[in-house]
Amino acid sequence: MNGLLLAITSTIWSFLSATAWLLLKVGVLKGRRLPVRVISVGNIQVGGSGKTPLVAQIAREAHERGLKVCILCRGYGSEWEGGGGTIAPLATSATLPDPRFSGDEAALLHELAPHAWIGVGANRVRQFRRVDQLALGGFNIAILDDGFQHWKIQKDLEIVAMTSLNRFQTLFRDWDLALRRAHLLVWTKGDCKPAAIRSPCVRVRYNLPLNDGVHRERHFWMVTGLGDSEFAQKTAEKAGYIVVNHVRFRDHAIYEKEVVLQILHEAQVANCSVVVTGKDWVKWQALGISKSNVVVLEPELLFEEGKNLWDQALWGSLSSRS
Structure with missing residues (x-):
């Protein structure tokens, strides 16, 4: 897809996303409240923003703090996208579903964050209920993977992954203006700081050890x-x-x-x-x-800038309670 076609398609998609948000704001659309803290990790471009390692990082940090975590992902292109499915913590190769059923991102998230429950399916409210029932409740956090444009669940923390690419280089599905809804921006890829980032942000890089x-x-x-x-x-x-x-x-x-x-x-x-x-x-x-x-x-996810912003946004409320 050439640069001009990318920009036109991005404009149409961004307009549709903005319309959905406006309908949500005026009360025509309504999101559901889950009985846990909901952390959304998303992006405004289509694919390649590095959000999956961020989801896994949050799940691992939550587990280290003794919190029970559920990851909710769509399972794009998989059989579970429509019907739904669940991956239990520490699933073995004998019990782990084929990625054709669960989707590749759910399978990868289990590898990266093996102690998290993972609910897969387009209907994420229903999947949370299923996982909650199987896990006998007790969840502290639900992480909404690819959640920035997802309006059906109310979110407590909105994290957006950003890259240096512009609208002539990749497909976007939201306006830069939508980033005002985000609580935390994470610059994941590229050498030039994204123009949409005008405030302090988190910057990460991926270190790849070589044997x-x-x-x-x-x-x-x-x-x-x-x-x-x-x-x-x-x-x-x-x-x-x-x-x-x-x-x-x-x-x-x-x-x-x-x-x-x-x-x-x-x-x-x-x-x-x-x-x-x-x-x-x-x-x-x-x-x-x-x-x-x-x-x-x-690759290992390393924080180059803003680790204090990350910790405060994610875990600051926990520190204030202790």
Whole structure:
């Protein structure tokens, strides 16, 4: 999609989002109140903003504080998107559902935050009730994944992930003006500070450890099915991976085992190793691919600026009660 078409499509989508928010504000649409604190993590662009690691970070920090956490995600393109489903904490490979049922993001979130309950489905109010029943209640926090445009649940904290991309570079689904609703902006990607950020914000980066003894001087085929494949390659190359070929699939791609085996074979013939992201690995693993056949990128989320803003927004109310 060229820059002009991106800008036009973004304008239409942003107008629809603004209309929904206006209807909510005047009372035509009404959101439900859940019996727990609701933290929303979202974005104003479509895909590739780095919100999933933020969701996992919040879930891990909550668990470390002794809080019971539920993550609510849509499960884009999965069977559970319509019917709904649940992933219990510490699910084993025998009990973990196939990502084709749960969706790749839910499967990845379980890998990154294994102690959280995860409810998957477009009807997130219904999914919270199901998870709450299965978990016998007691939740302290519900994290609403991709929640900025989701109006059906009332939110206590609105966190928005931002990148340096503009409306001629990627698809947007909300106006910059909508960011006034956010309590916390997190700059996740890019070298230029997003123009929409006019106040102090949190800045994070993704550090990718490189095993020098294993990976140094090796050539890699990279395989991604992401919203921002280019960023994944740049992150890998910055860490020292030599990427000589990048096989790109669409975001939330459903892999066929024959295709994956063919990629592994062709890479081997080229005397290269295959590197994938965690989001893709959970789907390859479900196909029976051994981790010994690939290198899985497992970046660490590091705070560069504003960690105090993050802690205060998320956990300040807990500190004031103690």
